[in-house]
Amino acid sequence: MKTEEITIEPYDSQRLANLCGQFDEHLRQIERRLSVEIKNRGNLFQLTGDGQRIETATRVIDSLYEETADGKHLTPHNVHLILQESGAITLQSNSDENETPSAVPVIKTKRGIIKPRGPHQADYLKRITHYDINFGVGPAGTGKTYLAVASAVDALEKESIRRILLVRPAVEAGEKLGFLPGDLAEKINPYLRPLYDALYEMLGFERVAKLIEKQVIEVAPLAYMRGRTLNNSFIILDESQNTTKEQMKMFLTRIGFGSKAVITGDYTQVDLPKGVESGLKHAMRVLHALPGIGFTNFTSKDVVRHTLVQQIIEAYEDEESPEKNQNNPKERSSINPTQSNNQSETTQ
Numbered sequence: 001m002k003t004e005e006i007t008i009e010p011y012d013s014q015r016l017a018n019l020c021g022q023f024d025e026h027l028r029q030i031e032r033r034l035s036v037e038i039k040n041r042g043n044l045f046q047l048t049g050d051g052q053r054i055e056t057a058t059r060v061i062d063s064l065y066e067e068t069a070d071g072k073h074l075t076p077h078n079v080h081l082i083l084q085e086s087g088a089i090t091l092q093s094n095s096d097e098n099e100t101p102s103a104v105p106v107i108k109t110k111r112g113i114i115k116p117r118g119p120h121q122a123d124y125l126k127r128i129t130h131y132d133i134n135f136g137v138g139p140a141g142t143g144k145t146y147l148a149v150a151s152a153v154d155a156l157e158k159e160s161i162r163r164i165l166l167v168r169p170a171v172e173a174g175e176k177l178g179f180l181p182g183d184l185a186e187k188i189n190p191y192l193r194p195l196y197d198a199l200y201e202m203l204g205f206e207r208v209a210k211l212i213e214k215q216v217i218e219v220a221p222l223a224y225m226r227g228r229t230l231n232n233s234f235i236i237l238d239e240s241q242n243t244t245k246e247q248m249k250m251f252l253t254r255i256g257f258g259s260k261a262v263i264t265g266d267y268t269q270v271d272l273p274k275g276v277e278s279g280l281k282h283a284m285r286v287l288h289a290l291p292g293i294g295f296t297n298f299t300s301k302d303v304v305r306h307t308l309v310q311q312i313i314e315a316y317e318d319e320e321s322p323e324k325n326q327n328n329p330k331e332r333s334s335i336n337p338t339q340s341n342n343q344s345e346t347t348q
Contacts, residue, residue, distance in 0.1 A: 127294030138298025248279030
């Protein structure tokens, strides 16, 4: 444990108040995340903790103060993102001392710069650049789909591909599509909304509409891919945990020359009927040894949504873990009597 003092310049009371947050909530958030202690008086900050954690906290505070320069109001979400980004840069430098910060992949769009928020996101972007087929697997909110769409837009802007295809399996999450009004395309459209939203953010509504009209961007259900060969395309299969083995094989064999494919999914949100194996799980098991395919596994630590999302995912993971079930015989015993009662009532 050691203590260091840093001075934030230039001195600006409003910016410092913005940095610290209401009742110093931003400082407390940094403390909890990095296991350091932060005290401040004006623009003088005293940090106590492990040496590397102090360095990271110093970078976070400096970055947050820079964010306030243009009058931007900081929120806990901003602090969370800066913490993620700072951790990525730290781990990146530790993995290769000769690598510079510029080695961290960055995607430039007309609407702004998109940077990875964590080491797994940085690895994900690098693998998308290097491999023609990539799997991004992990919980919701880790940026799998968003970064894949950003990479596709970047490739289109650089003219390294001719079109973008965004694909999702049409599987109901506990609901049925039949009662919805409209034809098949109108029924499927809500399933593709997250992909549309990412495109609108990066290209703007009008340009996306024009590109869709020209069929430069195609958004379609997975069933529409059968029989096609996709050359010079960037194809994203989202929610791939809801594919069957046959559908996944069909999709992967559509890929032609000059194309890239990114397959994203979350093992914990499979909506397939019971007894049907997820095509994503099967593909990860069958293809893991192939040298031309990239695999990135995200965890709850990579979540870049509201901080509660990370805690919710971890709570569910803990509840569903085999160790949890084995260590709770009371739960099993409480279920068995009910089952035996049901069986006895049936026989009677």
